Amino acid sequence: MATYNIFLLPGDGIGPEVMTEVEKVAAFMGQAGLASFNFERGLVGGAAYDAHGASISEDHMALAQAADAVLFGAVGGPKWDAVPYDVRPEAGLLRLRKDLALFANLRPAICYPALADASSLKREIVEDLDIMIVRELTGGVYFGEPKQIIDLGNGQKRGIDTQVYDTYEIERIGRVAFELARKRKNKVTSSEKRNVMKSGVLWNEVITALHKREFPDVQLEHQLADSLGMQLVRWPKQFDVIVTDNLFGDMLSDVAAMLTGSLGMLPSASLGETNPKTGKRKALYEPVHGSAPDIAGKGLANPIAMIGSFGMALRYSFGLGEAADMIEKAISNVLASGLRTADIKGDAASYVSTTVMGEAIVAELKALVG
Ligand code: IPM
Ligand code: MG
Numbered sequence: 001m002a003t004y005n006i007f008l009l010p011g012d013g014i015g016p017e018v019m020t021e022v023e024k025v026a027a028f029m030g031q032a033g034l035a036s037f038n039f040e041r042g043l044v045g046g047a048a049y050d051a052h053g054a055s056i057s058e059d060h061m062a063l064a065q066a067a068d069a070v071l072f073g074a075v076g077g078p079k080w081d082a083v084p085y086d087v088r089p090e091a092g093l094l095r096l097r098k099d100l101a102l103f104a105n106l107r108p109a110i111c112y113p114a115l116a117d118a119s120s121l122k123r124e125i126v127e128d129l130d131i132m133i134v135r136e137l138t139g140g141v142y143f144g145e146p147k148q149i150i151d152l153g154n155g156q157k158r159g160i161d162t163q164v165y166d167t168y169e170i171e172r173i174g175r176v177a178f179e180l181a182r183k184r185k186n187k188v189t190s191s192e193k194r195n196v197m198k199s200g201v202l203w204n205e206v207i208t209a210l211h212k213r214e215f216p217d218v219q220l221e222h223q224l225a226d227s228l229g230m231q232l233v234r235w236p237k238q239f240d241v242i243v244t245d246n247l248f249g250d251m252l253s254d255v256a257a258m259l260t261g262s263l264g265m266l267p268s269a270s271l272g273e274t275n276p277k278t279g280k281r282k283a284l285y286e287p288v289h290g291s292a293p294d295i296a297g298k299g300l301a302n303p304i305a306m307i308g309s310f311g312m313a314l315r316y317s318f319g320l321g322e323a324a325d326m327i328e329k330a331i332s333n334v335l336a337s338g339l340r341t342a343d344i345k346g347d348a349a350s351y352v353s354t355t356v357m358g359e360a361i362v363a364e365l366k367a368l369v370g
Helices: 016-031 046-052 058-066 087-100 113-118 167-182 197-214 225-234 246-259 304-315 321-336 355-367
Strands: 001-013 036-041 069-074 103-111 130-137 146-153 157-160 187-192 219-222 241-244 270-271 283-285
Touching: 001 046, 001 058, 001 087, 001 219, 001 283, 016 036, 016 069, 016 087, 016 304, 016 355, 058 069, 058 087, 069 246, 069 304, 087 197, 103 246, 103 304, 113 321, 130 246, 167 187, 167 197, 167 241, 187 197, 187 225, 197 219, 219 225, 225 241, 241 246, 270 304, 270 321, 283 304, 304 321, 304 355, 321 355
Parallel strands: 001 036, 001 069, 069 283, 130 241, 187 219, 187 241
Antiparallel strands: 103 130, 103 270, 146 157, 270 283
């Protein structure tokens, strides 16, 4: 049985609580002989700032580089609102993405039938929804230069961010989307704002050419990002794979998360290029939800997005697709049994804690393994 080295970065807020539940799932996988994991633990975000004045230390960056996969909780909170911009909690996450070159962010939005009533949309709109948002993660306005606030000297300041994309960045994320679509419903929707942005014009051109050249068998459509946002809440089941830039992907994936009932449900994978020599790729797995400081430490957090992110690690980093399927099945069965955390409670009379939900998923896994 192979042993995988996983670097845990629980971070801030509810990050550590949901990470604890993942460790239980992983420990069970080990006991059941499905896989074995070596965990190292590090600090990121506000926790890292408190310990050593940086949003992630050089030592912990090196451990992240060396690991087979990084599992990331969440960062940020009001406690660090006043820290300098360069060492704010989010900077740690952005540095991990950039330095590990994790350009492809996969954010699946799946609505389990048991949760269709927890969504703010009608059951028939979201039931059995299964879409994949492919968000470009190392370019665009998040990293473009110049990025600054300049003093104009007349009592005015100017804030500048730069949206910039090169052909190769659009091509490689497009390729990820088309390849995923081939294993799904074979449809890609590409989204940008070519009606106002030059980067959008280029995005559209490059995706169109890539499609013609390498993926003519996949259905491709283009939608302006504002219109796509509207369509996501109008009739989300028209989509299969959505590919878009860093900023639009950030916003649209939060919208997609709510279709599934709660932000607490959405896992994600951030992947680098596959090394042709080793066949390995750098990867970080994190829930789409944030650190939720308002509920931290109260046992109210939903661990499903974090556990689902671990499932994605099994699938995309370790080739353990069957074990990943089993985790998804366990989550689905536990939800079908009526167990709910506070965020997905809907009209139900009661809800369970983070720990009870995590342990119920482990118990269900035990039952599935037999
Ligand atoms: C996300 C988050 C991050 C982002 C923040 C925490 C920097 O919102 O992963 O969606 O904007 O990418
Ligand atoms: Mg976001």
